[in-house]
Structures are given as structure tokens and as C-alpha cells.
Amino acid sequence: MSRRPFAALALLSALAVGACSSAAGSAAGPTATPSASTGWSYTSGDGKTYTADEVPTRIIAHAYAAKALMSYGIRPIAVYADGPIDGDVGLQGVDFDGVEVLSEEWGHIDVEKAATLDPDLIVGDWWPAEKAYSGLEGGVEEASKKMATLATVVGPSQGDSIVELVEGYAELAESLGADASVVEEQRVAFDAAVSDLERATAAKPDLDVLAISPWEDTYAVAVPTYAPELLDLQRWGLRVIDPQKPDADFPYWESLSFENADTYQPDALLFDDRNYPGNRDTLARQPIASSIKAFAAGATTTWPAYWLHTYPDYTAQLQRLTEFVEQADETVGD
Incomplete structure (x- = not known):
């Protein structure tokens, strides 16, 4: 079952990390270290620090995460959503034109199509209660969970404040090269x-x-x-x-x-x-x-x-x- 219960509970009746290296980090909130010369580093919501020799550019993101990144000018190559994008109150006004849509159904992601896109990063919220990222938690089909093998999965943690989540996405966007001066x-x-x-x-x-x-x-x-x-x-x-x-x-x-x-x-x-x-x-x-x-x-x-x-x-x-x-x-x- 999804941790977002009421896209999830409405669906109930019908109802790892990858390429980059990682090391244990602080579980205190996400931090980011942007640097074109030294590569990329990000401490994710799961408390681990992920690194890469180059800043990731081919990003697949959960639709809500994509909306956050796009607000800072970071546009993913593909998104996956929990339901029809056109009817999602949280995605109103978002222009996904030219972005591949891998799913509009919770629990099902077209991993075969995702693999053809050669992603170097996957982004979604970290859900501490379920110890999983968006789209990869318990209850989704096993084939969909294989998306985590395509690239590193990161994202800020859902916690006790949305403010912290918002700030986490701003930090992630900056690590990916965004000019986040608009955040002020x-x-x-x-x-x-x-x-x-x-x-x-x-x-x-x-x-x-x-x-x-x-x-x-x-x-x-x-x-x-x-x-x-x-x-x-x-x-x-x-x-x-x-x-x-x-x-x-x-x-x-x-x-x-x-x-x-x-x-x-x-x-x-x-x-x-x-x-x-x-x-x-x-x-x-x-x-x-x-x-x-x-x-x-x-x-x-x-x-x-x-x-x-x-x-x-x-x-x-x-x-x-x-x-x-x-x-x-x-x-x-x-």
C-alpha cells in the first residue's frame, strides 16, 4: 500500500541503490554539495551520501519530485505518477510536454521503457515509516521495484514538516546545478x-x-x-x-x-x-x-x-x- 494513503486507499480495492557509490551518512536531513570540478555529492533522506564523478543530468523522478525540481529549472527526462496526471491536484499547471511518462498508476512503472532512457539518477521522497522511496515501497509490483537497479535513487525525507521537504528539494536542485536564488x-x-x-x-x-x-x-x-x-x-x-x-x-x-x-x-x-x-x-x-x-x-x-x-x-x-x-x-x- 502506498504511504500516500488516499491516492492509495482509493486504489486499494483494485490494488538498493544503483549505479553511484554510497557511504553511511547522518540521518539528520538532506544536504547537497554542488561542484562541477569534484563531481556530485548528495546526502539523501535515507541518511546515506551518494556521489558521482559528474553531476547527473538524465533524471527520472516521481511526478511530485519532478514538479519540485522543475520549479528550479531542473527538467527530468521521465516521470512516474501515482494516478492520471491530468486529474492530480498536486500536478495542476505542470508542463510535462516532452517528458516521458512511465506510469500513471500507483504500483506499476514501465521499467523496460525506463531502462532505454539510460538514467543516471532517480528521484523521489524517502518515506521513513516504510524505509523506501516513492514508487518503490511495499505493495508495488516486484517488476516496478527493479527501477532501483537502473540508477542511484535519492530524495529528501518525508518527516515532521513539509518545510523541511521543500528545503530538501531546493538543496537537491542546487546540487544538480540549479540557480536557486529564487528560493529566497x-x-x-x-x-x-x-x-x-x-x-x-x-x-x-x-x-x-x-x-x-x-x-x-x-x-x-x-x-x-x-x-x-x-x-x-x-x-x-x-x-x-x-x-x-x-x-x-x-x-x-x-x-x-x-x-x-x-x-x-x-x-x-x-x-x-x-x-x-x-x-x-x-x-x-x-x-x-x-x-x-x-x-x-x-x-x-x-x-x-x-x-x-x-x-x-x-x-x-x-x-x-x-x-x-x-x-x-x-x-x-x-
Whole structure:
């Protein structure tokens, strides 16, 4: 199963390193050392340092990683995605024209085609809970995992903050030759958005929200510990509810039956935006929907679930959430 549960859970019903040398490194966050004269070095999210005699240029990347690299002018030769690119909220506005698409289905990558491209680097997020990079984790088909034999696989780690992930991709891009001076301008706008959200949440100290993704016969409640964007929101003052009983086998979520969907009564619901508005419609069809006070009151919005990789995207999402918080009623769930 994918660690991005709700491109993954929507698919459930249908459902190593390579060429360069490596040495153990610090597990503290990714660092990069660009140098045209001495080759290439990058300490990846798995804590290992990868090196090459030359800076990699033939890059295959997970689509979200590709979006991040492209924001700094690093264009991959191919991408693999977890679902149809045109319908992915996290890939809106990205121009993949001329870039080979190796997959638009989680768990399946056309490794034979990838091999013909002669890549010298593969890029994706490192997922500590599963000890694997994007597209190579448990549950994908074995043939797809062979992509890791084509080239070194690197990328910053998913951790307890999306900010660290964003910064990790900026560092990786710089190691690959990008001029990342634009990052400072992006960071200024982002910092301003964070400050605005903090002011809004400080003015609504009793506002409780619940991050959810209803699907099929399950009312799934997100566990912030495994959703760094939700941890960021908590850090900036938004009271995102921590569910009491995360699933033992996949603790990203607490899976409730719809009969128990009113277990939590927040002041607002945040729907996983990757399946929105379909997941909202799924909940609306359930008889219990009227017993969930926030849903009955129309106190709903979305949260950017597992796809944020750039400052501009994060800034836009924080600005939208700030407007929602400013208008929210802290008494809905009482």
C-alpha cells in the first residue's frame, strides 16, 4: 500500500541503490554539495551520501519530485505518477510536454521503457515509516521495484514538516546545478503566509478541525503524526484533532465505519483534496452525515494531502486556509 494513503486507499480495492557509490551518512536531513570540478555529492533522506564523478543530468523522478525540481529549472527526462496526471491536484499547471511518462498508476512503472532512457539518477521522497522511496515501497509490483537497479535513487525525507521537504528539494536542485536564488523570494512570501495563519489561529484558539478522507465503506481520519502538513498546521496554531486509535497495520489513518463517523465532532472538516469533491459526496450519501455537526453546518474545506513540495504551492494553500479559519465558527462542534 502506498504511504500516500488516499491516492492509495482509493486504489486499494483494485490494488538498493544503483549505479553511484554510497557511504553511511547522518540521518539528520538532506544536504547537497554542488561542484562541477569534484563531481556530485548528495546526502539523501535515507541518511546515506551518494556521489558521482559528474553531476547527473538524465533524471527520472516521481511526478511530485519532478514538479519540485522543475520549479528550479531542473527538467527530468521521465516521470512516474501515482494516478492520471491530468486529474492530480498536486500536478495542476505542470508542463510535462516532452517528458516521458512511465506510469500513471500507483504500483506499476514501465521499467523496460525506463531502462532505454539510460538514467543516471532517480528521484523521489524517502518515506521513513516504510524505509523506501516513492514508487518503490511495499505493495508495488516486484517488476516496478527493479527501477532501483537502473540508477542511484535519492530524495529528501518525508518527516515532521513539509518545510523541511521543500528545503530538501531546493538543496537537491542546487546540487544538480540549479540557480536557486529564487528560493529566497519564494520563502519571503511563504513566511508571510505562515504569519497570517498564525494570527488567524490565535484569534480562534478553540477551533477544532478533523482531517478526513471518506471512501467506499470507510470514514478515514488522518493521523497528523504521519502527515507533515498537518503537523505544520498544528505547529502554527490550528487545532487538528489527533485520532485516538490509528490503524495498527497502517497508522497514517484511523479507519472508522460510517456507523461510527460521528465519533469526533470537530468545528470543521478538512477533506483530503486528492479525491475532492468525490469524498465529500461519499459522506453526503451516508445517513449519519446529518449527525456530524460540522458537515451539517457546511463547515468544510480541503487540506493539501501528501503532495506539497514547493514554496508557491504551500503559500497558496496557507492563504486559502487562513481565509477559512478567519470565517470559521468555534462553536459548531459543541
